[in-house]
Amino acid sequence: MKKTYAILLSLCLMASVLAACGGSKEAQQEGTGGNTKAGDKSPIHYTIDVLSSKETWDNNVSKKLTEQTGVSFDYVPIVGDRNQKMDLWLAGEDYPDVLYLQPRHIGKYRDAGAIIPLEDLIDQYGPNIKKRFGKYYNLLKDTDGHIYSLYSPNLATETPADVEANFIIRYDVLKEAGYPEIKTLDQLFTLIQDYYQKHPKTEDGENNIPFSGYGGSAEPDFLTNNPAFTAAGLPDHSRFLVNSDNTLSLNLVSDPMKKYTQFLNKVYNAGLLDKEFFTMNAEMSQTKLAQGAVMAGFFPAWTLGGSETALRSSGKGDKQYASFPLLFDEQTVDHNNTKTPTNSNNNWAISNKAKHPERIIEFIDFLFSDEGQKLINWGVEGENYEVKDGKRVRKEDYIKKIKENPDAGVKDGPSGPYTVFSFGNGSLLDDGDYATPLTKAYIKSNYDPDTKEILAKYGKEVWADFLPPLETVPAYLWQLNEPEEHKLELKRIVQIYTKEVPKIIYAKNAQEFEKMWTGYTGQVDAAGRQKVEETWTKLWKGYMDQYNQAVGTK
Numbered sequence: 001m002k003k004t005y006a007i008l009l010s011l012c013l014m015a016s017v018l019a020a021c022g023g024s025k026e027a028q029q030e031g032t033g034g035n036t037k038a039g040d041k042s043p044i045h046y047t048i049d050v051l052s053s054k055e056t057w058d059n060n061v062s063k064k065l066t067e068q069t070g071v072s073f074d075y076v077p078i079v080g081d082r083n084q085k086m087d088l089w090l091a092g093e094d095y096p097d098v099l100y101l102q103p104r105h106i107g108k109y110r111d112a113g114a115i116i117p118l119e120d121l122i123d124q125y126g127p128n129i130k131k132r133f134g135k136y137y138n139l140l141k142d143t144d145g146h147i148y149s150l151y152s153p154n155l156a157t158e159t160p161a162d163v164e165a166n167f168i169i170r171y172d173v174l175k176e177a178g179y180p181e182i183k184t185l186d187q188l189f190t191l192i193q194d195y196y197q198k199h200p201k202t203e204d205g206e207n208n209i210p211f212s213g214y215g216g217s218a219e220p221d222f223l224t225n226n227p228a229f230t231a232a233g234l235p236d237h238s239r240f241l242v243n244s245d246n247t248l249s250l251n252l253v254s255d256p257m258k259k260y261t262q263f264l265n266k267v268y269n270a271g272l273l274d275k276e277f278f279t280m281n282a283e284m285s286q287t288k289l290a291q292g293a294v295m296a297g298f299f300p301a302w303t304l305g306g307s308e309t310a311l312r313s314s315g316k317g318d319k320q321y322a323s324f325p326l327l328f329d330e331q332t333v334d335h336n337n338t339k340t341p342t343n344s345n346n347n348w349a350i351s352n353k354a355k356h357p358e359r360i361i362e363f364i365d366f367l368f369s370d371e372g373q374k375l376i377n378w379g380v381e382g383e384n385y386e387v388k389d390g391k392r393v394r395k396e397d398y399i400k401k402i403k404e405n406p407d408a409g410v411k412d413g414p415s416g417p418y419t420v421f422s423f424g425n426g427s428l429l430d431d432g433d434y435a436t437p438l439t440k441a442y443i444k445s446n447y448d449p450d451t452k453e454i455l456a457k458y459g460k461e462v463w464a465d466f467l468p469p470l471e472t473v474p475a476y477l478w479q480l481n482e483p484e485e486h487k488l489e490l491k492r493i494v495q496i497y498t499k500e501v502p503k504i505i506y507a508k509n510a511q512e513f514e515k516m517w518t519g520y521t522g523q524v525d526a527a528g529r530q531k532v533e534e535t536w537t538k539l540w541k542g543y544m545d546q547y548n549q550a551v552g553t554k
Contacts, residue, residue, distance in 0.1 A: 183327060
């Protein structure tokens with residue numbers, strides 16, 4: 001197996017070398033050396049990695065971007081493990097001209113000198129970038145004062161209309177109960193228990209699954225970690241909780257985790273937990289949703305789309321899912337609906353191989369203009385959208401096209417790595433209209449009759465109306481450059497968590513639960529919990545100092 005892995009590794013490295021080198025050589029041939037004149041729109045070509053082989057520069061929006069800037073890209077698809085590909089590229093010193101990467105990758109590329117500082121280029125070629133970031137501009141800077149990657153500011157002024165809570169309940173379950181107000185996990189428990197006692201099977205004769213979750217053994221965080229801080233009304237900081245003094249605690253052994261694990265234990269002992277809760281994969285969980293078998297569970301909105309489409313297509317619109325923000329109790333204050341000043345997640349960095357990096361900055365700067373935002377969010381006027389009564393609206397024929405074939409948007413609409421520079425749903429451009437098409441009116445127009453009916457029963461227009469007011473937090477922890485020095489300890493802890501938490505949830509009674517929980521937390525402590533928490537606390541406090549300095553707070 002080791003020999004096979006080595007061969008595959010070599011082949012992957014060779015493929016990545018060839019793919020990345022080709023584009024860099026082309027950019028080198030078209031460059032003339034030295035800086036070009038500001039506003040130069042002569043043709044120039046670069047390479048950039050993308051996450052899907054379907055993406056293409058040969059579409060209507062990309063062509064307009066080239067018309068405006070002279071810049072075009074060849075896409076280098078990442079096939080397989082993204083982290084492994086990034087490491088392979090770095091080890092071979094062969095990578096695309098522009099790197100589309102996550103914060104976790106930036107530190108490695110920075111330390112290797114593979115990506116260049118951008119602040120001087122932005123000063124000279126990025127007026128729109130500086131304008132849009134405003135007081136948050138310094139948040140782009142790394143701890144050494146340099147800027148190594150770019151992303152967009154989050155300019156949302158209201159809760160985006162497409163946002164949904166993560167706990168779901170099937171429509172027909174709510175209907176039979178008379179559309180009750182559901183705010184807590186205990187209320188959910190009573191609801192599904194009552195329904196399941198009357199209806200152990202679906203109308204198709206399949207077993208009803210009272211409570212399930214997304215991801216299974218492959219993505220255990222969605223089963224216990226994420227629901228724990230969600231039910232506690234806390235923002236998503238990955239596997240950590242941010243305390244009031246800006247120290248960090250590991251969520252995997254926190255009070256919210258214990259309370260959510262106790263809830264799942266209660267569900268299990270009542271015979272209401274999916275029998276494959278910890279063994280299925282993401283595909284299996286989505287199949288169960290598409291069959292209309294799942295009654296309730298924790299499923300982020302992005303996991304529902306295909307399943308609900310299948311339900312509607314098969315005439316089971318009443319088996320779709322309502323999204324509710326559920327908490328441990330009614331005294332818990334909900335702070336789940338949050339935004340950050342920036343959208344750092346998939347960032348653009350310029351490699352040391354790119355010729356004329358100022359042209360890349362000018363390209364990004366155009367994306368930060370109103371004209372650029374309309375292109376990368378709305379598409380081309382007359383093809384993807386039109387203006388009615390002074391407001392942009394998507395064209396009906398384009399809506400129909402992407403409904404019938406979601407991949408149509410790749411060829412005939414905004415698609416590709418440049419869309420990460422969107423100011424975000426719920427944000428406005430200088431003309432006072434929305435920056436993106438995902439407005440409340442558009443979201444409502446896509447609802448089917450079953451969805452409109454159930455929302456009306458609760459006096460809401462869209463699922464986002466169930467959420468508390470939008471709050472701004474300085475950052476999410478997973479947006480920061482991941483430190484290296486704790487990785488071995490965190491890996492051990494995650495292995496313990498993945499192995500032990502299912503056993504605790506299957507405890508037969510409260511006494512056994514407490515004994516197993518104590519044993520589990522002891523193992524996590526011994527595996528290096530203190531070092532992990534101290535490492536991330538240092539990183540977070542450093543960021544908070546930077547944030548407070550940037551926005552002028554103490």
